[in-house]
Amino acid sequence: MKAPVRVAVTGAAGQIGYALLFRIAAGDMLGPDQPVILHLLEITPALPALNGVVMELNDCAFPTLAGVVATDDVNVAFRDVDYALLVGARPRGPGMERKDLLEANGAIFAPQGKALNDHAKRDVKVLVVGNPANTNALIAQQNAPDLDPRQFTAMVRLDHNRALSQLAEKTGKHTTDIRKVTIWGNHSSTQYPDLHHATVDGKPALSLVDQAWYENDFIPTVQQRGAAIIKARGASSAASAASAAIDHMRTWAQGTAEGDWVSMGIPSDGSYGIAPGVIYGYPVTVKNGKYEIVQGLEINAFSRARMDATDKELREERAGVEHLFAK
Ligand code: NDP
Secondary structure (H helix, E strand, C coil): CCCCEEEEEECCCCHHHHHHHHHHHCCCCCCCCCCEEEEEECCHHHHHHHHHHHHHHHHCCCCCEEEEEEECCHHHHCCCCCEEEECCCCCCCCCCCHHHHHHHHHHHHHHHHHHHHHHCCCCCEEEECCCCHHHHHHHHHCCCCCCCHHHEEECCHHHHHHHHHHHHHHHCCCHHHEECCEEEECCCCCCEEECCCCEECCEEHHHCCCHHHHHHHHHHHHHCHHHHHHHHHCCCCCHHHHHHHHHHHHHHHHCCCCCCCEEEEEECCCHHHCCCCCEEEEEEEEECCEEEECCCCCCCHHHHHHHHHHHHHHHHHHHHHHHHCCC
16 A cells, blocks of 8 residues: 545535545545545534534545545645545525626635645645636636646536547447547536547547537537436436546546547646636646646637637636736
């Protein structure tokens, strides 16, 4: 067994937290030979529920769980952590304007960014799941001036996995037969699931499906999958979101497979004409814990329009939270 690493999870008593913690503790994220110490953050009223979750974690007697810290103090939660999964966020309430939502989340993610800056390991890897995830990641990043901006990422992996699943079902293949799917942009309904470079069993995906299915069925289904699950289940997706968060972190830690890529929400460097700085879903390869944007992909007019629309939404979200950035 290796020396334990510390993994922080916020919103740990929530429904994604409940689906996430047991899998991290079981070794699904970092491997069966990597013990973890979980640092669980909750708001004060949720501490009793969190205590119940900690009791259950202990009762699993996981070989890879080396300790649990449960707290409502962000400075304790992020002390010396190697990984941070920021799940807890303020959901949009009835009649809540977008501006109020961004403001409420600013009050969560600005102090969390500062606490990561002050207390986390210098190479901490941060994933934001709580919505609006891309802009929450930007707020945290902009309050952590001593960390590399590239350490802050947002989750578009659930959308990526949803795209794999839809395409596999349509072509009668397994998700493992598919390569090079991309989710560009925001984790919102403006995201652009792109199949132009994807292959199924080595064949171009778009040669196996018709354009009408791609435009009118596949893209909206992936974009609106979250709402469809709420309608069917009466509750938002949680296990699949947790699973995607584990995939995101495992890929970041362990790398991408040869000949494939994944989608990650990362700070734009201007690649593909996207506004520098916004946290934008890109195709990336990962090696030795470092991600690189896949370069040189041909972008046609259809893709360009959709990539620009989701970039525009992210620039507008950024304009609404700039006052929350540390000077
Ligand atoms: P969930 O665990 O279901 O969701 C948490 C966040 O993940 C929400 O912002 C949600 O966004 C987002 N999310 C991202 N992708 C998905 C997806 N595919 N499906 C569903 N959600 C997704 O929420 P709960 O209300 O059950 O739990 C939240 C917990 O966070 C509570 O226990 C609360 O006390 C805690 N919290 C902790 C904070 C902290 O630690 N400082 C701060 C705020 C809350 P969306 O709302 O759009 O569904």
